[in-house]
Amino acid sequence: MLSGWSITLLAAAYLGLLFGVARFGDARADAGKSIISANVYALSLAVYCTSWTFYGSVGRATSGGLSFLTIYLGPTLMLLCVGVIIKMIRISKAQRITSIADFIASRYGKSQLLAGMVTIIAVIGVVPYIALQLKAMAASVDVLLDHSGSSVQFWGLDSTFLIAAVLALFSILFGTRHLDATERHEGMVAAVAFESVVKLVAFMAVGLFVTYGMFGGLGDLFQRAAASPELGRLLQLDSSRAGTWTALIVLSGLAIIFLPRQFQIIVVENVDESHLKRAVWLFPLYLLLINIFVLPLALGGLLHFGGQSFNPDTFVLTLPLARGAEALALLAFIGGLSAATGMVIVETIALSTMVCNDLVMPWLLRSSWLQAENRQDLSGLLIAIRRIAIALILLLGYIYFRAAGEAYALVGIGLISFTAVAQFAPAMFGGMYWKQGTRAGAVAGLSAGFAIWLYTLLLPSFAKSGWIASGFVEHGLFGIAWLKAQALFGLSGLDEISHCLWWSMLANIGCYVAVSLNSRPDAVEASQAERFVDVFRFDQRKAEASLWRGKASLDALVGLLERFLGASRAHQQLSVYSRSKGVADWHGLPVDAQFVQFAEAELAGAIGSASARVMVASVAQEEDLGLDEVLDILDEATQVRAHSRELEAKQRELEAATTELREANERLRELDRMKDDFISTVTHELRTPLTSIRALSEMLHEDPRLELAERTRFLGIIVGEAERLTRLINQILDMAKLESGRAEWTTGEVDLGETARESMDSVGQLFREKGVLLEGDIPASGPIVLADRDRLMQVLINLLSNAVKFVPGELGCVQVKVGLDGSLVRVEVRDNGPGLTPEECDVIFEKFRQGGNTLTGKPKGTGLGLPISRQIIEYFGGKLWVESHPGEGANFIFTVPLPVSEE
Amino acid sequence: MKRANPIRQRLAALSLLGVPLLTYPLLSLPGGSLGGIPASYLYLFGVWAGLIALAAWVSERRGK
Numbered sequence: 001m002l003s004g005w006s007i008t009l010l011a012a013a014y015l016g017l018l019f020g021v022a023r024f025g026d027a028r029a030d031a032g033k034s035i036i037s038a039n040v041y042a043l044s045l046a047v048y049c050t051s052w053t054f055y056g057s058v059g060r061a062t063s064g065g066l067s068f069l070t071i072y073l074g075p076t077l078m079l080l081c082v083g084v085i086i087k088m089i090r091i092s093k094a095q096r097i098t099s100i101a102d103f104i105a106s107r108y109g110k111s112q113l114l115a116g117m118v119t120i121i122a123v124i125g126v127v128p129y130i131a132l133q134l135k136a137m138a139a140s141v142d143v144l145l146d147h148s149g150s151s152v153q154f155w156g157l158d159s160t161f162l163i164a165a166v167l168a169l170f171s172i173l174f175g176t177r178h179l180d181a182t183e184r185h186e187g188m189v190a191a192v193a194f195e196s197v198v199k200l201v202a203f204m205a206v207g208l209f210v211t212y213g214m215f216g217g218l219g220d221l222f223q224r225a226a227a228s229p230e231l232g233r234l235l236q237l238d239s240s241r242a243g244t245w246t247a248l249i250v251l252s253g254l255a256i257i258f259l260p261r262q263f264q265i266i267v268v269e270n271v272d273e274s275h276l277k278r279a280v281w282l283f284p285l286y287l288l289l290i291n292i293f294v295l296p297l298a299l300g301g302l303l304h305f306g307g308q309s310f311n312p313d314t315f316v317l318t319l320p321l322a323r324g325a326e327a328l329a330l331l332a333f334i335g336g337l338s339a340a341t342g343m344v345i346v347e348t349i350a351l352s353t354m355v356c357n358d359l360v361m362p363w364l365l366r367s368s369w370l371q372a373e374n375r376q377d378l379s380g381l382l383i384a385i386r387r388i389a390i391a392l393i394l395l396l397g398y399i400y401f402r403a404a405g406e407a408y409a410l411v412g413i414g415l416i417s418f419t420a421v422a423q424f425a426p427a428m429f430g431g432m433y434w435k436q437g438t439r440a441g442a443v444a445g446l447s448a449g450f451a452i453w454l455y456t457l458l459l460p461s462f463a464k465s466g467w468i469a470s471g472f473v474e475h476g477l478f479g480i481a482w483l484k485a486q487a488l489f490g491l492s493g494l495d496e497i498s499h500c501l502w503w504s505m506l507a508n509i510g511c512y513v514a515v516s517l518n519s520r521p522d523a524v525e526a527s528q529a530e531r532f533v534d535v536f537r538f539d540q541r542k543a544e545a546s547l548w549r550g551k552a553s554l555d556a557l558v559g560l561l562e563r564f565l566g567a568s569r570a571h572q573q574l575s576v577y578s579r580s581k582g583v584a585d586w587h588g589l590p591v592d593a594q595f596v597q598f599a600e601a602e603l604a605g606a607i608g609s610a611s612a613r614v615m616v617a618s619v620a621q622e623e624d625l626g627l628d629e630v631l632d633i634l635d636e637a638t639q640v641r642a643h644s645r646e647l648e649a650k651q652r653e654l655e656a657a658t659t660e661l662r663e664a665n666e667r668l669r670e671l672d673r674m675k676d677d678f679i680s681t682v683t684h685e686l687r688t689p690l691t692s693i694r695a696l697s698e699m700l701h702e703d704p705r706l707e708l709a710e711r712t713r714f715l716g717i718i719v720g721e722a723e724r725l726t727r728l729i730n731q732i733l734d735m736a737k738l739e740s741g742r743a744e745w746t747t748g749e750v751d752l753g754e755t756a757r758e759s760m761d762s763v764g765q766l767f768r769e770k771g772v773l774l775e776g777d778i779p780a781s782g783p784i785v786l787a788d789r790d791r792l793m794q795v796l797i798n799l800l801s802n803a804v805k806f807v808p809g810e811l812g813c814v815q816v817k818v819g820l821d822g823s824l825v826r827v828e829v830r831d832n833g834p835g836l837t838p839e840e841c842d843v844i845f846e847k848f849r850q851g852g853n854t855l856t857g858k859p860k861g862t863g864l865g866l867p868i869s870r871q872i873i874e875y876f877g878g879k880l881w882v883e884s885h886p887g888e889g890a891n892f893i894f895t896v897p898l899p900v901s902e903e
Numbered sequence: 904m905k906r907a908n909p910i911r912q913r914l915a916a917l918s919l920l921g922v923p924l925l926t927y928p929l930l931s932l933p934g935g936s937l938g939g940i941p942a943s944y945l946y947l948f949g950v951w952a953g954l955i956a957l958a959a960w961v962s963e964r965r966g967k
Contacts, residue, residue, distance in 0.1 A: 069947055073925050076951065080918035080958060083911040219939030226936070235941040236934075242927035249926065280914060281959035288951055295944065 007144055007333070008159070014334050015166055018191050018341070022174045025190030036186055036271045038278035044189045044265050045283045046196035048075060048256060049290055050129075050343040051136035052414045054199055054336045057291070059313035061298035065234035070245055072291055074252030076284040082276055085257065085266060087432055089276075091535045092267050096605040100263040100424060101354045106609040107431035107532045108439035109525035115358035115610045117443065118424065121450050122260050123351060123393070124458075125420025128413040130347060130397035131404065133340040134160050136313075138401070140336045143317045144329065161398060163337075167344045168394045172387045175349035185349065189269050192346060195338035200290055202335025203316070207293025209328055210300040210319050218296060225299040234299065247498035248415075254425050255418040260350035261343060268350075344394070352389035357608030360385050365614055379566035382606065404465065415497050416457050423449035423504060426512045435529040437512065440519040445512030452488075452504040457496060460485045523630040524613070537641070548593040552620035557591070557599045560619055564606050573602055596620060682732060685863070689721040689728070731864040738871045745875070750789045752825055752896070753778045753818050759796035760816060766804050772812035774800075779818065783825045785896045787876045792896075795872050795880075798865040799829040799892050806833035806890070824878070824895040831891075836884040844882070845870050869894075913961045917954060924950050 028035045053071075060068040079085070088103070097103045101122065105115035138160040174188040215221045225231040256262055270276075301315035310318060316336065320328040361382075426445050430437035455472075463470035463485075476483035486496050488503050521529065561570035571586075577598050578586040589595055596616060603612035696714045700706065706714075737743040756778050767774045796816075803814045817828040836844065845866050866880075873880040873894045884890035923929055925947070933942035 066943060066947060073921075073951065076954065077918045077921045077925070080914045080921070080954075082914050083908070086911070222936065222941055222944075223939045226941070235936075235943065237930050237943045239927055239931040242930075245930070246926050249922075277910070277962040280962050281955050284951070284955045284958070288948065288955060292948065 004145055007141065007330075010330060010334065011163070011337060014337060015170070015341070018195070018338075019170065019173075021194045022170070022187035022191040024187070026174065026177065026185075026187030029184070029186035034186060034271060035190055036184075036269075036275075038272075038275040039282065040190065040193045041270065041275040042279035042282035043193035043196040043286070044269070045262075045279055046200075046286050046290075047192050047261055047265055047342045047346050048259075049196070049199065049287070049339060050414075051133050051336050051340040052129075053290065054203060054339040055136050055140070055313045055316055056414065057294045058298045058301065058315045059311075061234070061295050062302055062312040062315075066237060066295060067241065067245060067248070068294060069291060070248035071252045072284075072287040074249040074254075075256035076287060077249065078253035078256050079280050079283060082280055084429075084432070085276060086273055087535060088257070088267050089270050089273055091432070091532050094535060095531070095609065096601045098268060098357065098605060098608065099350060099354045100258060100260055100428075101358045102604075102608050102610075103263075104424065104427050104431065104442065105358065106604075107528055108427075108437075108442045109522055109528055110609045110613040111439050111443075112358070112362045112610040112614070114427075114439060114442055114446070115354075115608060116362065117446055117450075119351075119354040119358040121420060121423060121446065122354060125417045126260060126347060126351060127393065127396050128400055128404075129417040130344055130393065131401035132413050133344050134164055134397055134401045135404075137163055137337060137340050139311075139314060140317055140333050143314050143321070144333060147321050147329075160401070163341075164344075164394050164398045167341055168348070168391050170341075171345050171348045171352075171390045171394075175345070175352070175390065176383055176386045184269050184271065186269075188345060188349065189265070192265070192342045195342040196286070198338040199335040199342075200286060202331045202338075203290055204293065205328060206316050206320060206332045206335075207297055209323075209325060211293060211296045213325075214304065214319065214323060215296075215300060221296050221299055221303075224303055228303075231299060231302055234295070241495075244495050244498050247501050251415065251418045251422055251497065251501055254422040258421040258424045258428065259347075259417070260354065260421070261346040264346055264350040344397075348390045348393050351393050352386045355389040355393070356382065356386045357611060360389070361607050361611040362614075365611055376563070377566060378563045379569070379606075382564065412461055416461060419457055419497060419500055419504065420450075420453055422501065423453060423508055426505075426509045430512060430516070431529075431532055433533060434516075435533045436516055437529070438516045438519045438521045439525055441512045441514075441516030444515040445508045445510075448511040449504040449508030452507050453500055456485050456488060456503060457500040460496065526630050548596055548622070550596075550620050550622035552591050552596055552616075554587075554589060554591045554595075556619040557596065557616070558586075560615055561599055561602055564603055564615070570602075685728060686725065689725045693718050693721045693725075728864070731868060735864055735868055735871075738868065738875075745788045745791070747786055747788055749784050749899075750787045750792060751781065752783055752785055752792070752827065753781060755789060755792050756796060756816055756818050756827065759793050759800060762793075763797055763800045763804070766801065767814070770804060770807075770812065771810045772804055772807050772814060775813070775815045777815065777817040777819075783818070783820060783898065785825055785876070786899045787896060788872075791872045792876075795869040795894065796827070796829075798869050802865065802892075803829055803831040803833065803890075807831050808833070820898075821895065823898050825898060826893065826895050829892045830889065832889040835886045835888045836882065836890050837886055841882050841884055845880075910962055914958060917957055917961065921950075921954050924954075 025035055057068045057071075091097065092103065095106050097106055101115045101118035104118050105111050108114050138158070141159050170191075174191070175185055177185065177187075211218055211221060215224070222235065226235055257266060297315055297319065298312065301310070301312055301319055304319065304322060316332050317329050320326075320332060423446060426449075427437070427442040431442070459468065460470075460473045462468050463473050471479075472483070473485045475481070477485075482489045486499055488499070491499065491503070494502065558570065558574065561574070565573065574586040574589075577595075578584070578589050581589065583589055600612050600616045603615055606612075607615070696718050700711060700714055734743070757776065760774055760776055764774065800814065800816070804812070807814060811832075813832050815828070815830045817830070819826050819828075870880045873896065876896050878894055878896040880892070880894040882890055882892050930943070930946075933946035935942050937945055
């Protein structure tokens with residue numbers, strides 16, 4: 001069944017299916033119905049799992065046990081730092097960034113030098129990694145063919161070359177459809193997500209088959225492994241390799257965002273920031289699932305083939321084949337194929353963009369036939385460059401694979417690649433969070449890190465493969481011992497990866513920080529630093545407008561866009577822009593700073609920010625803003641922000657103050673109204689006795705013949721009313737004094753019982769005249785309180801005279817009771833009068849309000865006695881209230897606190 | 904002023920929690936085996952799955 005042709009057909013069918021998926025994705029994107037959902041985005045991230053994962057993890061597990069897991073734990077932890085990734089996405093969208101080289105170059109003043117450096121590091125670091133994928137595919141085909149004993153040759157070309165050619169075709173078709181690299185490649189992403197599912201299913205299927213089909217489950221497998229001392233070692237974590245463990249987690253955490261293909265998928269191909277919310281857990285879950293069976297497969301292989309010399313990297317294929325499960329082996333082959341093709345496609349697209357924009361374009365722009373006066377359409381040329389770059393990169397990978405063969409330089413390349421791209425970390429993180437980082441610093445850091453990587457990792461791997469003399473590894477360069485490539489300065493005891501990571505990061509970060517602190521950025525750098533670091537609050541329009549000054553003609557800029565984007569795409573973008581500005585026709589657009597920025601951003605999407613800067617500068621007469629001027633503008637923007645925050649704070653304070661004032665005003669008005677009420681009531685109360693005095697006096701004056709008895713009666717009333725008037729005025733004065741706090745108090749020890757008896761004596765005459773019984777329930781001496789004796793007496797007399805007014809004659813009875821109630825002295829004056837309604841109980845303590853119906857009955861008092869009494873009692877810290885029900889008499893009660901004993 | 908995004912902060916906190924849990928010296932704690940499966944294997948996958956579950960809970964809890 002496993003003939004060479006059937007394998008070829010199967011691979012061809014699978015690749016055909018992949019084309020179909022990509023085609024579908026692109027068709028849907030063109031129709032405006034994107035199929036890139038949060039789940040597809042999360043799955044496409046799994047392009048991280050290459051054939052190095054699919055085949056190589058098992059190989060690693062046979063020698064290092066669980067340490068292969070670090071490669072997947074690092075990404076899990078890194079991805080949780082969503083803020084960092086969202087910032088990268090936001091910056092890239094704002095600056096139309098298309099690759100990691102462009103990102104770093106753009107941040108440090110759109111530097112062509114940096115862009116070129118990053119591109120070269122990426123190509124050197126990653127091309128061998130592509131070769132590794134081709135090797136894995138070749139190896140898997142070999143295993144299947146070995147098994148069937150057949151071979152396949154097409155026109156003298158081997159199958160790997162054919163696969164590489166098909167992959168190049170795929171990348172060209174789906175990776176360079178648009179010139180504008182910021183345009184997303186949705187077909188490609190869809191295909192990658194599809195491949196992620198295929199490889200997961202294939203790997204899980206093999207894992208389940210081996211664990212439960214060939215062995216008795218996980219427990220059985222582990223127990224059989226533990227029985228052998230050699231395999232048992234793989235089950236335990238080796239704490240002597242703690243340093244390596246941590247280093248690998250850091251390394252893989254950096255690789256997940258800085259590998260060119262990962263940057264492409266995570267940042268450039270991101271449709272919607274919110275998709276990250278799904279990816280943050282779905283992608284780690286994917287990694288977990290694909291890793292569950294790695295160790296069981298490794299152990300299963302070692303147990304099954306024990307002793308025979310089998311390549312552990314192909315256990316995924318050889319184990320099913322050993323049991324004759326050929327269909328499963330084919331599924332595993334397809335899984336491995338999808339792991340390799342997914343990686344190769346995305347990586348070549350990402351690298352081709354970098355090579356085209358950052359290596360070829362700067363060189364082309366310098367050559368004479370591309371100068372600005374030459375106005376032919378260059379968009380076709382750009383696409384051609386990119387396509388050639390894809391083909392060349394794959395060819396390079398293929399040549400490297402052929403040359404390296406089984407050499408160590410290929411097998412160990414996975415982590416060597418990771419370490420190469422980790423060199424971008426200081427410049428990237430520094431660029432996103434540290435405004436002081438400068439181009440000189442980034443160049444110095446990258447060069448230092450790259451040089452150390454070259455010397456301690458890549459060249460030694462060449463030496464191990466026997467390509468170059470290994471003297472510098474064993475004895476040190478020029479025989480100097482502390483220059484030994486993998487024990488630099490005598491640092492030994494680490495594995496080569498940790499050794500390189502530690503030295504290269506030290507050199508990289510050290511140079512980046514030291515040089516940055518000792519160099520001055522130029523104007524473009526300073527403004528880009530602001531745009532990157534403050535991307536979340538940068539007010540783009542305003543600052544852009546002030547950061548560019550110069551003159552440019554619409555024709556020249558549009559001409560530039562037409563040359564690099566193609567006429568139709570340029571016009572399309574121009575009309576989108578003019579619509580957003582509210583201008584009907586783009587021919588009428590004003591050529592201001594914003595338009596220049598727009599043109600430069602559009603160009604940056606096509607040819608990279610560094611080249612775009614050069615091209616725009618070539619057609620516009622720009623006024624060169626000095627660094628100081630740029631910093632001033634940026635400071636101004638910062639100050640404006642600070643001022644506006646201050647203003648906001650001030651405004652909040654003002655609002656609070658206004659509210660308080662309004663409330664105070666309300667209170668004042670209320671008081672004013674009460675005062676008016678008081679005055680009108682007082683005048684009313686004063687007028688009543690005055691009116692009756694005047695009326696009677698006039699009668700006496702006008703009628704001299706009045707009877708004597710009548711005259712005496714009138715005079716009696718006049719005297720009574722005059723007395724009432726005097727009392728009223730006295731009480732009003734008293735009240736005013738109390739309220740304003742100007743009353744005079746003579747506080748001393750007062751025997752309340754005695755005071756009560758005296759008060760009863762002084763009003764006794766009133767009671768006797770009316771025939772009302774007055775009873776007292778008062779202790780013989782005490783209680784003693786601190787108060788003003790006269791004032792207390794005033795209260796008691798007031799209460800007693802009120803009582804006698806309201807009780808019925810002859811049957812009336814008033815009781816006075818003095819007693820203790822906890823720490824209070826309680827005095828009650830109880831009568832058997834008509835009683836009060838609950839409303840009246842409150843009302844009678846208001847000024848000029850009296851008990852009984854004041855409309856029908858004649859007022860019996862001034863209406864000020866009780867309010868005054870209450871004020872007095874409250875002054876001494878007590879309370880005065882009434883308990884009463886209609887028809888049951890009233891009980892006026894007041895309390896005065898006992899003096900606090902001094903102990 | 905925009906307040907810092909609470910979901911992002913929670914996820915970053917999870918990441919900081921994961922670092923000590925998934926590196927030495929804590930890793931040297933699990934020893935022996937449980938039901939035939941080595942404790943180190945169970946520990947690594949268990950902590951990993953726990954982090955993923957927490958991340959899923961944090962980021963999907965308040966869907967729009």
